Amino acid sequence: MPERRSRVRAQPILFCKNGLMDSSAQVDPRRHSRDTWIVIPLYNEESVIGRVVAELREHFDHIVCIDDGSTDGSIAAAEAAGARVLRHPVNLGQGAALQTGFEYVRTQPDARYIVTFDADGQHRIEDAMLMLDLAERDDVAIVFGSRFLDDRTNPGWVKRVVLKTAVWVTNRTTGLELTDAHNGLRVIRTDAASRITLEQDRMAHATEIVLKLGRTGLPWREFPVELLYTDYSKSKGQSVLNSVNILVDLLVK
Amino acid sequence: MWIQILLVVAVIVIGLFLARPAGGDSHLAIRRLFMFAFVLVAIVSILFPQWLSYIANLIGVGRGADLLLYALVLAFLISVATTYRRNVQLNRRITHLAREITLARAQAEDALRRAAAVDTATRGDRPPVVDAPRRDDAADQVG
Incomplete structure (x- = not known):
């Protein structure tokens, strides 16, 4: 079983390095626009969310931002850029926002895929497109983005150690064999999304989502993605101390 | 040392109690039993x-006051544990409530948008509808 997975895992890398990505300019950039809903948890990202949504709009029709009680102009910025914004009346956490997004997309009859995307602009749309290609081509229900499948991303050693520990914990608890944890870029087919309910409101949802998606028994893949560590995303990023919170949230229910 | x-x-x-999956009624019962025992022990300690x-000497503690302190620490720990759990459950309820509000509002907004879209569409259709004599009735209904 692990052998099969690692072979599968290697495929997407070839897929990129063979230059297929360069030729994707000729492929329709809006090939996934109709049946894909982008779900973005949004909390106080006024300065970047507009650009992120505007870029996504070039490829997708449906962008849903779940505003988690922002106190800045995030809602207006996202709406101006063309996103559908759902508003939590109070701040609940990123996991809660994702679950709200899933439940909203469930009511959309045309939706086939959900892409979870971070609001701070650290994901690449090209990666999301290729992940959707993979989900369609191989008929898999879940594609996890991983920053550790190739060497494009350099998170720095502290973050690497923390993340690798998180990966280890996640793999122990979920029984899956992932190379990355807490990567916000995922493709989830709607049938998989409707089979899970995230109960971890805060950051521990990233482990919970792997656990629950794994339990559905639906086919999944990992795909190499690059995370753009801008100064902005770094300043917003998870502090190392927060991993303590995540661990406690997972253990005490 | 027994203590x-x-x-x-x-x-x-x-x-372990903290890590156990929550069971509403049994938790409440245990809390109440604990409270009852606490009242009993308090009264007995005041009278005698x-x-x-x-008791303290029996289990290897020097003074009764020390034993009281240990009991207090344990009671505090239990209190922290149960409060934490109750908090988690309360938060979960708030999340469900907030999500329902969010989705209900979204649904209402979507319905409005759809109505507005239909409205614009029918308005755009109107000239040809009026032009076609056979569909006059339909145009009246829309108007």
Whole structure:
């Protein structure tokens, strides 16, 4: 079983390095626009969310931002850029926002895929497109983005150690064999999304989502993605101390 | 030392209690039993202070006051544990409530948008509808 997975895992890398990505300019950039809903948890990202949504709009029709009680102009910025914004009346956490997004997309009859995307602009749309290609081509229900499948991303050693520990914990608890944890870029087919309910409101949802998606028994893949560590995303990023919170949230229910 | 064994066991039991999946009614019952025992022990200790010291000596604690302190620490730990759990459950309820509000509002907004879209569409259709004599009735209904 692990052998099969690692072979599968290697495929997407070839897929990129063979230059297929360069030729994707000729492929329709809006090939996934109709049946894909982008779900973005949004909390106080006024300065970047507009650009992120505007870029996504070039490829997708449906962008849903779940505003988690922002106190800045995030809602207006996202709406101006063309996103559908759902508003939590109070701040609940990123996991809660994702679950709200899933439940909203469930009511959309045309939706086939959900892409979870971070609001701070650290994901690449090209990666999301290729992940959707993979989900369609191989008929898999879940594609996890991983920053550790190739060497494009350099998170720095502290973050690497923390993340690798998180990966280890996640793999122990979920029984899956992932190379990355807490990567916000995922493709989830709607049938998989409707089979899970995230109960971890805060950051521990990233482990919970792997656990629950794994339990559905639906086919999944990992795909190499690059995370753009801008100064902005770094300043917003998870502090190392927060991993303590995540661990406690997972253990005490 | 008996007291050390007792305290360690008590702390472990509280820890397990914390990690156990929540069961509403049994938790409430345990809390109430604990409260009842607390009241009993308090009354007995007030009426017969030497009783505490006797128990303390029995399990290897010097004074009754020390035993009281240990009991207080344990009670505090239990209190923290149950409060934490109750908080988690309360938060979960708030999340469900907030999500329902969010989705209901979204649904209402979507319905409005759809109505507005239909409205614009029918308005755009109107000139040809009016032009076609056979569909006059339909145009009247829309108007």
